[in-house]
Amino acid sequence: MPYPKDFIWGVATAAAQIEGGARDGGRGPSIWDAYAAAGKIKNNDTPSVACDSYHRFETDLANLKALGVNSYRLSIAWPRVMPSGTGALNPAGLAYYRRVFESLLEAGIAPNVTLYHWDLPQALEERGGWLSPDSGKWFADYADAMFRQYGDIVPMWVTINEPIAVYVGYGLGWFAPGYKDIARGNQARHNVLTAHGRAVEAFRASDAVGKIGIVIDIWKRHPATDSEADAAMVIDQDEDNWKFYTDRVFAGRYSDYLLKKLGREGTLMTIGPDDLRLGAVPLDFYGLNCYNRVVVSAEKEDKRDPGTGGNPHLEPQFYDRVIYDAVHLLRGLYNLQLPIYVTENGTFFGAEEVPDERGIVQDRYRQRYLAAMLESVEMLLKEGIDLRGYYLWSLMDNFEWTAGYSVRYGILRTDFTTLARTWKASAYWYRDYIRRASGREAANA
Ligand code: FCB
Numbered sequence: 001m002p003y004p005k006d007f008i009w010g011v012a013t014a015a016a017q018i019e020g021g022a023r024d025g026g027r028g029p030s031i032w033d034a035y036a037a038a039g040k041i042k043n044n045d046t047p048s049v050a051c052d053s054y055h056r057f058e059t060d061l062a063n064l065k066a067l068g069v070n071s072y073r074l075s076i077a078w079p080r081v082m083p084s085g086t087g088a089l090n091p092a093g094l095a096y097y098r099r100v101f102e103s104l105l106e107a108g109i110a111p112n113v114t115l116y117h118w119d120l121p122q123a124l125e126e127r128g129g130w131l132s133p134d135s136g137k138w139f140a141d142y143a144d145a146m147f148r149q150y151g152d153i154v155p156m157w158v159t160i161n162e163p164i165a166v167y168v169g170y171g172l173g174w175f176a177p178g179y180k181d182i183a184r185g186n187q188a189r190h191n192v193l194t195a196h197g198r199a200v201e202a203f204r205a206s207d208a209v210g211k212i213g214i215v216i217d218i219w220k221r222h223p224a225t226d227s228e229a230d231a232a233m234v235i236d237q238d239e240d241n242w243k244f245y246t247d248r249v250f251a252g253r254y255s256d257y258l259l260k261k262l263g264r265e266g267t268l269m270t271i272g273p274d275d276l277r278l279g280a281v282p283l284d285f286y287g288l289n290c291y292n293r294v295v296v297s298a299e300k301e302d303k304r305d306p307g308t309g310g311n312p313h314l315e316p317q318f319y320d321r322v323i324y325d326a327v328h329l330l331r332g333l334y335n336l337q338l339p340i341y342v343t344e345n346g347t348f349f350g351a352e353e354v355p356d357e358r359g360i361v362q363d364r365y366r367q368r369y370l371a372a373m374l375e376s377v378e379m380l381l382k383e384g385i386d387l388r389g390y391y392l393w394s395l396m397d398n399f400e401w402t403a404g405y406s407v408r409y410g411i412l413r414t415d416f417t418t419l420a421r422t423w424k425a426s427a428y429w430y431r432d433y434i435r436r437a438s439g440r441e442a443a444n445a
Contacts, residue, residue, distance in 0.1 A: 002381040003437045008071045008389025012344050014117035015077035016047050017398040021054025025092035028083030030119035035176035045404025051396055052419050061103055063412060063421060068434045071110040073343060073391045075117035078142055085121035086138055094149055101153055112156040115143050115199065118165050125177050130166050130188035136195040143199035144206065151208025158287055159196040162217045163245050166192045174402055183267040190269040193248050197278030215287035215343045216245045218326040221296045229298035237296055250334035252280030286336065287343030290326050293319040318347065320372035327380055339386045345373050346393035348409045361413050361424035370426065392430060396421050
């Protein structure tokens with residue numbers, strides 16, 4: 001297998017999806033707590049307990065060790081360390097993450113820490129959230145506080161996970177805080193990228209020893225037919241769904257197509273004089289979240305159900321070259337030479353999630369998916385692409401945002417009543433794959 005010795009093998013989670021402990025240790029509410037309280041989550045689920053990792057980190061650590069990963073991607077809950085979003089830090093929250101990071105390091109597992117995985121403090125939402133011109137300063141101050149706290153021990157930092165989530169929350173209303181207003185969505189997603197740049201600048205000015213990057217997800221559109229209408233739709237949706245972010249971060253601009261479109265719609269954001277420079281500050285790596293492609297059809301688009309239609313997470317079919325294509329696409333568009341990590345990749349398929357008589361979920365679909373995806377990773381490595389790691393989403397079933405607990409992405413099954421975690425067949429499969437890939441098979445067999 002073509003994996004270099006120091007290749008990063010990981011699994012990923014996010015604070016709002018696993019921690020729970022919503023009112024414990026001085027944590028403030030996040031926009032997802034408020035969104036859930038407003039009844040916006042499927043089955044009226046809430047993230048207040050989730051996998052209870054706030055109280056069960058030792059269990060998670062034992063599972064990470066048993067999987068044999070050498071890195072764990074997780075996020076800091078901003079409202080846990082800064083309950084009001086700005087100002088005073090919360091000692092209990094800080095102590096929690098210090099313990100988590102130190103225990104991981106002791107176990108030889110590098111923490112890859114995301115500063116913003118969608119859980120804005122509700123206190124800041126009440127001051128305008130990502131629409132506020134102050135949001136960049138709020139985020140940079142919070143980031144700076146984290147670099148001071150943990151900069152000496154954390155080797156990898158991510159500023160923002162999938163900036164598109166902010167658009168989904170302010171523009172489309174499917175995520176917290178739940179506004180359905182494209183103009184707001186555009187301003188919010190513009191602001192979050194400026195905030196990203198300010199956090200990177202704070203990082204460069206700090207004594208932190210690690211590397212910093214951003215995670216942008218790519219959902220490449222493919223036409224359903226060879227009609228002109230489908231081809232036009234591919235261009236339009238690519239511009240809006242991922243090029244908005246990659247153009248800004250890798251090229252320091254928005255495309256003429258996008259600017260014209262937003263201008264025509266009357267949804268163009270206000271762009272401050274330093275914003276474009278900030279969005280494109282030099283990074284140490286790029287994190288690619290990649291799940292699937294999206295097949296678009298001009299004909300179907302007109303008929304789709306606006307409630308769930310178009311949500312690519314609900315598509316059980318997969319395209320096995322998705323990682324391979326995304327990497328080449330970005331290299332072609334921007335001559336991207338940065339080290340790349342696949343920071344999330346995974347799948348769910350409800351019908352296969354029933355445990356067998358021994359309590360094990362035989363998730364063959366997930367194994368097939370992972371095997372195909374890792375084949376792309378191997379192909380890229382053989383081509384000499386600077387791909388340095390792979391994180392599977394997710395360590396365990398967790399709070400899947402608006403879908404609540406109804407969608408299970410874990411390689412460990414979480415029983416949301418007892419909070420027990422049970423290995424699915426794919427967890428054993430991934431453990432064995434890592435052993436083979438890192439040449440540890442003989443030693444650990
Ligand atoms: C990604 C998110 C992650 C999780 C997976 C399934 O878009 O970053 O939190 O929801 O999808």
